Amino acid sequence: MEEIKTDKQYSDYVDKKTPNSPILKNCFNAFWVGGLICSIGQIIFDFCEFKGLDETTCSTIVSITLIAISAILTGLNIFNKIGKFAGAGSLVPITGFANSIVAPAIEYKSEGYIMGVGAKMFTVAGPVLVFGISSAVIVGLISRLFMG
Amino acid sequence: MEKLGKQTIKLSTPVTILETASIVGPKEAGGPMAPYFDTCLQDEFWGEKTWEKAESKIIKETVNTVIAKSGIAANDIDYCFAGDLLNQCISSSFGLRELNIPFFGVFGACSTFAESMCLGSIFVSSGAAKNVLCATSSHFCSAEKQFRFPLELGNQRPPSSQWTVTGSGATILSNSGDGPYITHITPGKIIDLGITDANNMGAAMAPAFVDTLITHFKDTGRKPSYYDVIISGDLGHIGKDIAIDLAMSKGYNIKSNYNDCGVLMFDKDTQDTHSGGSGCACLGSIFSGYFFKQLKEKKIKRILVIATGALMNSTSVQQGESIPGIAHALSIEI
Numbered sequence: 001m002e003e004i005k006t007d008k009q010y011s012d013y014v015d016k017k018t019p020n021s022p023i024l025k026n027c028f029n030a031f032w033v034g035g036l037i038c039s040i041g042q043i044i045f046d047f048c049e050f051k052g053l054d055e056t057t058c059s060t061i062v063s064i065t066l067i068a069i070s071a072i073l074t075g076l077n078i079f080n081k082i083g084k085f086a087g088a089g090s091l092v093p094i095t096g097f098a099n100s101i102v103a104p105a106i107e108y109k110s111e112g113y114i115m116g117v118g119a120k121m122f123t124v125a126g127p128v129l130v131f132g133i134s135s136a137v138i139v140g141l142i143s144r145l146f147m148g
Numbered sequence: 149m150e151k152l153g154k155q156t157i158k159l160s161t162p163v164t165i166l167e168t169a170s171i172v173g174p175k176e177a178g179g180p181m182a183p184y185f186d187t188c189l190q191d192e193f194w195g196e197k198t199w200e201k202a203e204s205k206i207i208k209e210t211v212n213t214v215i216a217k218s219g220i221a222a223n224d225i226d227y228c229f230a231g232d233l234l235n236q237c238i239s240s241s242f243g244l245r246e247l248n249i250p251f252f253g254v255f256g257a258c259s260t261f262a263e264s265m266c267l268g269s270i271f272v273s274s275g276a277a278k279n280v281l282c283a284t285s286s287h288f289c290s291a292e293k294q295f296r297f298p299l300e301l302g303n304q305r306p307p308s309s310q311w312t313v314t315g316s317g318a319t320i321l322s323n324s325g326d327g328p329y330i331t332h333i334t335p336g337k338i339i340d341l342g343i344t345d346a347n348n349m350g351a352a353m354a355p356a357f358v359d360t361l362i363t364h365f366k367d368t369g370r371k372p373s374y375y376d377v378i379i380s381g382d383l384g385h386i387g388k389d390i391a392i393d394l395a396m397s398k399g400y401n402i403k404s405n406y407n408d409c410g411v412l413m414f415d416k417d418t419q420d421t422h423s424g425g426s427g428c429a430c431l432g433s434i435f436s437g438y439f440f441k442q443l444k445e446k447k448i449k450r451i452l453v454i455a456t457g458a459l460m461n462s463t464s465v466q467q468g469e470s471i472p473g474i475a476h477a478l479s480i481e482i
Binding site for chain 2 (some may be wrong): 001002003004007008010011013014017018019020021022026074075077079080081082083084086087090091096099100102103104106107108110124
């Protein structure tokens with residue numbers, strides 16, 4: 001190997017030396033676990049519909065159930081193992097959102113309910129909420145102004 | 149004491165490493181180094197309510213163990229040098245607050261153990277102290293909480309990430325005793341080659357390791373083959389490879405007698421620790437547990453211990469700053 005003289009040379013060399021994440025394997029696991037979670041949601045939805053509930057109520061029940069399951073699994077220290085395996089597959093559905101709020105709530109309980117749980121609960125989910133709600137407002141405004 | 153070359157100090161009065169002690173957590177207890185530690189814990193909390201309290205207890209009990217093993221009274225220890233990774237070094241100061249020994253808090257990130265021993269050996273060699281205590285600790289859970297994400301969060305770690313060692317290492321340096329002796333120390337410079345990826349600490353610290361290594365050889369006139377073993381603190385698998393390449397490119401071949409404590413700590417194939425171990429306790433516990441015993445049993449006669457540290461915090465990483473590295477070397481001989 002040539003002697004490294006600049007930061008750029010070192011950065012290029014390090015990039016070459018550092019193995020990439022196994023993208024194909026990660027994508028495959030994300031695909032089927034994500035699909036499975038959505039299928040479970042669909043089963044709950046169909047069941048509610050079968051029981052004669054209207055569509056909005058069915059959707060709400062699906063969200064509540066999935067959030068509850070992933071919150072409980074987070075508390076039982078199981079969700080992080082699913083997340084490690086499935087990556088975006090468990091992160092992108094509403095399960096990942098629930099996990100990202102419950103995890104810091106558990107972690108920071110030792111700093112008390114106000115400055116710990118209360119203040120830190122949204123450290124991970126906060127950006128999602130801020131930008132999610134902001135873009136919803138912008139899209140809503142555009143829709144109202146230009147589409148009547 | 150005598151200064152050699154640019155950075156090295158030769159300790160003309162030999163400083164004996166009188167005794168060492170180590171305690172590690174459950175994951176480390178499942179690794180290949182497990183038989184060499186004094187105590188392996190069953191769980192990360194060790195009966196405490198928080199990770200931080202658990203870490204303080206680990207360093208406190210490691211220090212109690214080393215004092216008990218050394219056979220000298222705590223009153224006879226003149227000074228204590230200790231540090232860790234938690235903000236303002238609370239594990240050390242909280243864990244050692246009942247010790248009643250004058251205390252220096254030391255921060256060198258994961259190089260803290262070697263930094264403490266460098267400073268401690270100067271105190272002993274200069275005659276300012278008869279016995280000095282050096283200790284360090286780290287805890288996977290408290291470090292994750294401070295530097296990364298909550299443990300329960302379901303995310304993926306990249307292959308270059310490292311696993312912070314839960315544990316502690318402690319040692320007593322003395323002006324009496326028959327070795328192993330600290331003969332030279334080479335305090336390192338801060339080296340930053342612009343790595344910004346906090347998930348690739350090995351790459352950030354490897355240039356500092358190589359700089360201190362080569363400076364040590366130039367200052368002392370020694371060659372890599374002078375040492376039976378050269379160890380680095382926590383470069384991990386990737387950092388170790390980089391260090392070997394960088395040293396080779398500058399004309400020093402360390403391939404045959406060099407290893408890294410982050411590589412030694414865990415079994416890469418079964419323990420899912422990616423690039424290996426890291427943290428103050430990585431070198432602290434492995435030196436105290438394994439290499440000190442090898443020196444005592446005369447299986448190793450000369451060892452160059454170079455602890456490496458990444459001098460960043462979570463704010464600097466979020467602000468996109470690069471990660472400066474540091475490495476301090478101790479030459480230990482029997």
